[in-house]
Amino acid sequence: xxxxxxxxxxxxxxxxxxxxxxxxxxxCDLGAEVIxxxxxxxxxxxxxxxxxxxxxxxxxxxxxxxxxxRNAGKKSLTLDFSEPDAVELLKRLIPHADVVAESFxxxxxxxxxxxxxxxxxxxxxxxxxxxxxxxxxxxxxxYTAYGMGLEPACGISSLTGYRGGEPLRTGIAFTDxxxxxxxxxxxxxxxxxxxxxxxxxxxxxxxxEAAIPIGGYALMxxxxxxxxxxxxxxxxxxxxxxxxxxCRGEDNWLVLTVRDDAEWQAFCGAVGQPKWAGDERFADVxxxxxHHDELDELIASWTREQGHIDAMHLLQAEGVTAAAVLNPKxxxxxxxxxxxxxxxxxxxxxxxxxxxxxxxxxxxxxxTNVRGTAPKLGEHNREVLQGMLGLSDxxxxxxxxxxxxxxxxxxxxxxxxxxxxVQWPLTSLLQMGALGGLEPDFKKQLGLEQTAGx
Amino acid sequence: xxxxxxxDLRVIDLSQGIAGPYCAxxxADCGAEVIxxxxxxxxxxxxxxxxxxxxxxxxxxxxxxHLNGNKKSVTLDIEAESGRTxxxxxxxxxxxxxxxxxxxxxxxxxxxxxxxxxxxxxLVYCSITPFGQTxxxxxxxxxxxTCMALSGLMYVTGDPDKEPLxxxxxxxxxxxxxxxxxxxxxxxxxxASNGGGQQIDVSMLEALGxxxxxxxxxxxxxxxxxxxxxxRQLFAYPADIFPCKDGHxxxxxxxxxxxxxxxxxxxxxxxxxxxxxINLWMRxxxxxxxxxxxxxxLLEHDWRDLLTRAQELRMPFGPVMSPGLLLEDxxxxxxxxxxxxxxxxxxxxxxxxxxxxxxxxxxxxGVAPILxxxxxxxxxxxxxxxxxxxxxxxxxxx
Numbered sequence: 001x002x003x004x005x006x007x008x009x010x011x012x013x014x015x016x017x018x019x020x021x022x023x024x025x026x027x028c029d030l031g032a033e034v035i036x037x038x039x040x041x042x043x044x045x046x047x048x049x050x051x052x053x054x055x056x057x058x059x060x061x062x063x064x065x066x067x068x069x070r071n072a073g074k075k076s077l078t079l080d081f082s083e084p085d086a087v088e089l090l091k092r093l094i095p096h097a098d099v100v101a102e103s104f105x106x107x108x109x110x111x112x113x114x115x116x117x118x119x120x121x122x123x124x125x126x127x128x129x130x131x132x133x134x135x136x137x138x139x140x141x142x143y144t145a146y147g148m149g150l151e152p153a154c155g156i157s158s159l160t161g162y163r164g165g166e167p168l169r170t171g172i173a174f175t176d177x178x179x180x181x182x183x184x185x186x187x188x189x190x191x192x193x194x195x196x197x198x199x200x201x202x203x204x205x206x207x208x209e210a211a212i213p214i215g216g217y218a219l220m221x222x223x224x225x226x227x228x229x230x231x232x233x234x235x236x237x238x239x240x241x242x243x244x245x246x247c248r249g250e251d252n253w254l255v256l257t258v259r260d261d262a263e264w265q266a267f268c269g270a271v272g273q274p275k276w277a278g279d280e281r282f283a284d285v286x287x288x289x290x291h292h293d294e295l296d297e298l299i300a301s302w303t304r305e306q307g308h309i310d311a312m313h314l315l316q317a318e319g320v321t322a323a324a325v326l327n328p329k330x331x332x333x334x335x336x337x338x339x340x341x342x343x344x345x346x347x348x349x350x351x352x353x354x355x356x357x358x359x360x361x362x363x364x365x366x367x368t369n370v371r372g373t374a375p376k377l378g379e380h381n382r383e384v385l386q387g388m389l390g391l392s393d394x395x396x397x398x399x400x401x402x403x404x405x406x407x408x409x410x411x412x413x414x415x416x417x418x419x420x421x422v423q424w425p426l427t428s429l430l431q432m433g434a435l436g437g438l439e440p441d442f443k444k445q446l447g448l449e450q451t452a453g454x
Numbered sequence: 455x456x457x458x459x460x461x462d463l464r465v466i467d468l469s470q471g472i473a474g475p476y477c478a479x480x481x482a483d484c485g486a487e488v489i490x491x492x493x494x495x496x497x498x499x500x501x502x503x504x505x506x507x508x509x510x511x512x513x514x515x516x517x518x519x520h521l522n523g524n525k526k527s528v529t530l531d532i533e534a535e536s537g538r539t540x541x542x543x544x545x546x547x548x549x550x551x552x553x554x555x556x557x558x559x560x561x562x563x564x565x566x567x568x569x570x571x572x573x574x575x576x577l578v579y580c581s582i583t584p585f586g587q588t589x590x591x592x593x594x595x596x597x598x599x600t601c602m603a604l605s606g607l608m609y610v611t612g613d614p615d616k617e618p619l620x621x622x623x624x625x626x627x628x629x630x631x632x633x634x635x636x637x638x639x640x641x642x643x644x645x646a647s648n649g650g651g652q653q654i655d656v657s658m659l660e661a662l663g664x665x666x667x668x669x670x671x672x673x674x675x676x677x678x679x680x681x682x683x684x685x686r687q688l689f690a691y692p693a694d695i696f697p698c699k700d701g702h703x704x705x706x707x708x709x710x711x712x713x714x715x716x717x718x719x720x721x722x723x724x725x726x727x728x729x730x731x732i733n734l735w736m737r738x739x740x741x742x743x744x745x746x747x748x749x750x751x752l753l754e755h756d757w758r759d760l761l762t763r764a765q766e767l768r769m770p771f772g773p774v775m776s777p778g779l780l781l782e783d784x785x786x787x788x789x790x791x792x793x794x795x796x797x798x799x800x801x802x803x804x805x806x807x808x809x810x811x812x813x814x815x816x817x818x819x820g821v822a823p824i825l826x827x828x829x830x831x832x833x834x835x836x837x838x839x840x841x842x843x844x845x846x847x848x849x850x851x852x
Contacts, residue, residue, distance in 0.1 A: 005644035018667070030640050045709055049689055050668050054676050065675035066668050116813075133770070135811075138788040143765045147667075148693040149704040149772020157695060158776040159622025162612070167695055167702055167774055169685040170621045171610030172667035178625075179809075181632045186810040188639035189484050193459040193815050195646060201814035209791050210809035213476070213520070215623040215777060220516025221504040222777040223792075223804045229777060234599065234620045238502060242599065244608070244617040251681070253618055255603045259595075316594045323600035325618045328669035329679050331606040336591040342660055343670075353674050360630060360661025361637030362586070364567075365644060365652040421734070424688070426678050428739045433614050434683040442677030 004031025004366050009191070011099040012090075013037065013074065016044045018147055018173060019207055020103035020131045021070035022180025025358045027099070027187060028073045029368040035384055036071060036375065037090070039080040040403055040410040043377060046070060047409070048422050052350025056419045061409055062376040063350035064422075072346060072355055073371030075380035078405045086404050087112050089389070094122040096388050099187055103131040106141050116202040125200040127190045131183050135206030145207065147173025154211040159218055161231035178214075179207040181359075240288040241295045244325065247308035251436060253325035254308045256299070256315060263320055264288065270318035271302045327436060332446060345448075348373045352448055378407040458485025459815035463642065465489070466544050467525060468532075469554035470497040472624055473582045473658060475521040476631030478552045481638065482524035483808050483817040489544060489832065490525040493532075494850060496825045497522075506800060513799040513824040520805060523795075524820030526828035529852045532563060537851045543836045545570065550578040550638050557587045567653040577651040578641040582634050586657030596658065601626035605663040606670065612682045619682070629665060630658040632809075691738040692745075695774055698752040703760045704772035705748070711769040712737075719764055720751050793819040798827075826852065 009032040013024040021036075021044070028034040038044050043061060050065035079086040091114075094100070100119060102109055109115050109130070116128045130136060133145025133153075151157055154175055157167040186203045194200055212219070217237065218229040234255065236242040242257040258264045261284060268277035276282060276298060281291050288295060303311060308324040315322035326334060332343065332354060340362075343354035359368050385391045385405070399405045411418060429435045443449045463486040467478035475490070475497065482488040490497070499521060500512040528544070531537040545551060553560060560566050567579045581587060584596025594600075602608040602620045612619030637654040645651060672678045672688075686694040692705045707716050713731035717723050730737045730744045737744050752760065757773060764771035775783070781792055781804060792804045798821060808817035829852045833843040846852045 002644070002648045005640045005647065007647075026636065030643075050671050050675050052675050065671035069668075069671055129810075134785065135789055138785040140785040144708065144768055144770040145772065146690070146693070146706050146708060146770045148687055148690065149706045149770050152695055152702070152704045152774040153772045155775045155777055155780050156621060156623050156625070157774055160611075160619065161622075162616060162619065166697065168612065168619060169695055169704075170607060170625075171612075171680075171682055171685045172607060172665060172669070173687070174607070174621070174625065174665040174667075176667075177665040178629065178632065181629070181636060182809040185480065185632065185636045185639060186812065188636060188643060189459045189815070190812065191643065192639065195643075196462065199814055201812055203810050203812050205810040206789065206791075209786075209789070209807065211628075212780060212791070213806045213809065214625050214628045216472075216520040216806065217502070217504060217517045218623065218777045219781070219806055220520050220803075222781055224504055224506045224516050224800070225508070226778075227504075229622075231622070234617070236599075244603075244620070246617070253603075253609075255599050255608070255620070257597055257599055316591075319595065321595040321597060321600060323594075323596070323603040325603040325608050326606050327609045327679050327681070328606045328666075329673045331604070331663070331666070332670050332673060334604070336585060336589045336604075337660075337663070339589045340586055340657070340660070342663070350675065354670070356664055356666065356670065357660060358664050359636065360633035360656055360658070360664055361580075361640070362655040362657075363637070363641060363644070363652055364654070365641075365648070365650065424676065424678075425735050425739065426676060428735070429678070429688065432683075432739055432741075434681060434688060434738075435678050436681035437679035439673075439677040439679070442673060446674055448674070 002365055006031035009098045010096060011035065011101060012093060012097040013101050015101050015103035015131060017046055018070060018176035019179040019183070020101055022177045022358065023129070023131065023183035023187070024074065024101050025070055025072065026181065026184035028371055029359055034074040035077050035380065036074045037077050037079050038377065039082065040078050040406050041080055041082065043409045043411070047377065048418065051422050054423050054426060056422050059376070060419060060422055065353065068346065068348050068353065068374040069355055071374040074375055075384065076375035076377055077381055077384045078378040080404055081112055083402065083404045085399070085402065087114065089385070090114065091122060092389050094119050094126065097123065098127060100126060100128040105144055106132055106136050120200070125194060125198055127187060127194065127200045129183055129187055129203040129205060131179055131205045131207060134208050136204045147176035150175040150207050150211070153208045155215045156211065159215055159229055159231065163231060163233040165231060167231065175207055175211040179205060179210040182210045235292065240285055240292055241299060243296055243299070245300045245303040247303050247306050247311060249307070252308040254303050254311050254322060255325060256320060256322040258288065259321060266318045267315065267320045270315050270320060344370050346370055346373050349376060354446065376407065377409065378405060381405045457815050458818065459812065461485040463549045464547060465550045465552060466491055466548045467552050469552050469582060471499055471554060472521060472627035473630035473634065474552050474554035475499065476628055477580070477582065477634035477638065478525065479521055479523055480635040482820070485815065485818070488525040489828070490522060490527050490823065491530050491541065491544065492527055492825065494529045494852065500825065511799065519797055519800070519822040522822035523805065524818060525823055526832070527823035527826055528829045528832045529826040531851050532565065534851050536846060538563065538565065540833070540836065541565070545574055545577060548577065549642065550580060552580045552582070552634065552638070554582045557583055557592050571651070575650060576645060578638055578645065578654065579651065580634050580638050580654040580656065582630050582656040582658065584658045586660065587655045598624040598626040601659045601662045604659055606666055607662065610669055610680055610682045611685055614681060614683050626658045626662040629661040630656055633661040688738070691734070691741060692748070696749060696752050698755055698757050698760060700756045702774035703752060703757045704774060706770045706772060708770045715767040715769050719767055719769070795819060795821050797821045798824050
């Protein structure tokens with residue numbers, strides 16, 4: 001294994017929450033040194049989400065699962081932009097940075113004199129990326145955005161929903177990581193250009209725009225035919241049957257797609273129904289499309305008797321495109337992902353926990369393993385400010401006393417109240433049906449206790 | 455020096471469908487010369503439509519046009535020895551290969567990475583498959599739906615009393631394409647500093663799985679198994695889509711929207727004192743009570759009005775856009791996201807733009823090639839003469 005492709009590249013990461021941190025975690029996994037900046041009054045809000053063991057004693061902001069996933073391997077520097085001193089310190093860091101990443105609404109950076117034009121004067125070959133909800137210009141440029149609002153804004157929710165039903169969101173904010181990956185690609189493109197020409201540049205990434213192409217077929221149908229899409233549930237635009245079918249046990253499901261006549265024959269053989277295979281109504285794709293409702297009934301009559309994971313293996317062995325709908329715990333325990341080392345065990349202030357790989361690409365010549373744990377708030381203040389800027393102990397103490405830097409958040413809500421808010425009412429969430437299970441022995445099930453004890 | 459960022463790169467796009475072609479399209483948009491090597495009957499995406507007036511034609515498929523802008527099309531039957539010879543000549547001048555065959559297929563034709571690495575030591579060889587090149591499911595068949603299922607994303611999407619729901623628009627394919635784009639660039643960067651090409655293994659499942667926001671984390675940190683519940687975020691309710699007077703609106707009050715911002719928006723200041731507006735967890739758990747207050751208000755207002763007023767109050771509400779709304783939208787128009795192109799055989803049409811803007815090296819917008827448009831020229835460039843090109847064509851190799 002050789003050196004990582006971005007070793008020697010330094011990124012100042014002013015991004016927060018999800019899209020930006022995904023972008024910079026990929027750069028970090030590829031070898032860049034990523035210094036994450038947070039204000040003490042404005043810590044990354046993911047420092048308040050999903051706390052280890054739902055236990056918020058002491059420095060709870062350093063034990064958050066959501067933060068760990070997106071920020072593993074980075075360094076943490078606290079600098080509060082509401083303090084002019086902090087802005088000056090940031091400007092002094094710019095000569096040491098190859099890349100600046102930020103995810104504020106467009107007006108914020110300019111307000112602090114930190115727009116690209118100004119930073120470029122300090123470091124002419126700087127690469128800067130802004131990840132914003134709606135881009136740097138246009139009537140919606142100042143709109144604030146969370147991922148939950150952006151999937152519908154990019155058109156995907158209008159394609160998602162039960163047949164004849166309302167538009168629905170995916171159960172996660174997936175345009176955020178999508179934009180983050182696109183952003184990493186943009187930075188790599190800019191680095192490639194800089195290597196050849198010595199020139200930096202500015203990247204404007206609108207998270208709304210980035211994910212619009214996912215709806216390519218429907219966009220083109222409107223562009224070519226002026227037609228708006230219908231929501232078709234789990235069915236396919238091209239293949240029949242396709243759907244999600246109930247299996248044995250509680251809330252277990254199987255998806256399958258029959259892509260052609262041969263796959264239909266294979267399916268009938270696999271489930272032991274030669275009668276279906278010989279039924280003229282189902283012989284070709286148009287027939288299967290026309291009789292999709294009846295087919296759904298027939299298929300469900302078979303799947304109801306099967307375990308969802310067993311049925312996947314049985315059908316795949318016969319060449320049928322099928323998969324079990326895994327719940328989050330089953331994903332963590334999935335043998336395929338385990339064999340591929342998809343989850344890495346990371347020692348963290350909240351204990352040893354599995355962290356999924358961020359980049360969906362594996363390289364033969366180097367590993368993109370997570371490069372370390374997530375940093376505690378302000379953990380690298382001294383290293384960065386003394387190592388890079390040469391600040392003295394006295395200067396550091398002054399900054400600490402002025403609360404420009406620090407290790408404890410200075411949030412609007414008192415810490416004690418926050419301590420209560422970050423604990424989730426798991427039992428109530430289970431009772432209302434938002435959780436499918438609550439397992440106190442989860443660490444044993446995941447093999448974490450053993451790992452921790454080694 | 456051209457102002458295209460990647461114009462020193464040449465890529466052979468041997469992939470079909472969505473993921474691989476989208477990766478290669480992004481490289482082409484950024485300036486790489488991308489030669490799409492298609493079987494003589496064409497990439498199967500050419501058959502998927504949508505076609506103008508629903509009349510199928512291999513040069514008019516909307517999805518194909520969407521995914522193959524700025525590429526050249528060379529038809530080549532790589533099942534034939536002479537086709538493979540042409541491919542090797544193309545690879546000799548290429549920096550990267552993108553392919554999406556089932557694991558082992560190209561190796562069975564003598565075109566696996568191990569077969570090529572000695573001849574082309576600097577080649578970046580990017581393979582995109584549903585489940586990756588290794589592991590127990592590597593030989594399984596997959597698509598966006600199976601990846602949604604196995605990633606856990608489908609389990610948390612949809613209504614609690616209904617079956618899990620697949621997200622529209624083939625997201626796993628595009629996630630994989632984007633990861634492959636990053637992968638190729640990272641490998642090119644690595645080659646520049648360390649020398650040598652390599653194989654990249656992109657798994658659609660892992661590419662999509664990395665979008666799992668917090669569901670596996672919720673189990674590995676708290677032992678809680680999240681289940682679909684109207685697709686809402688557990689920590690940010692409502693943050694979901696609601697019907698309004700003329701369509702839908704995403705109600706996302708954000709970290710600071712409750713209680714004041716929402717009370718102002720809804721023009722009922724007494725709501726600021728309502729415990730359902732003050733306490734997140736009370737609101738989440740007694741959500742029916744909360745929605746009895748929220749829904750009637752929304753039904754009396756248009757989505758543009760709600761969106762504008764909420765944004766004025768710094769609450770990140772979002773619009774629910776359809777393809778038509780997007781293509782006709784003022785914001786999109788001012789940003790120039792959709793661009794009109796003169797697509798051969800189709801005429802003027804609009805295509806979606808690039809996912810990011812670069813100040814020094816603007817990404818280019820281009821048309822998709824007609825099937826085999828560049829075969830003849832490419833053969834001549836490789837040193838074949840017109841007579842040989844004719845024989846290859848008439849023998850069905852190109």
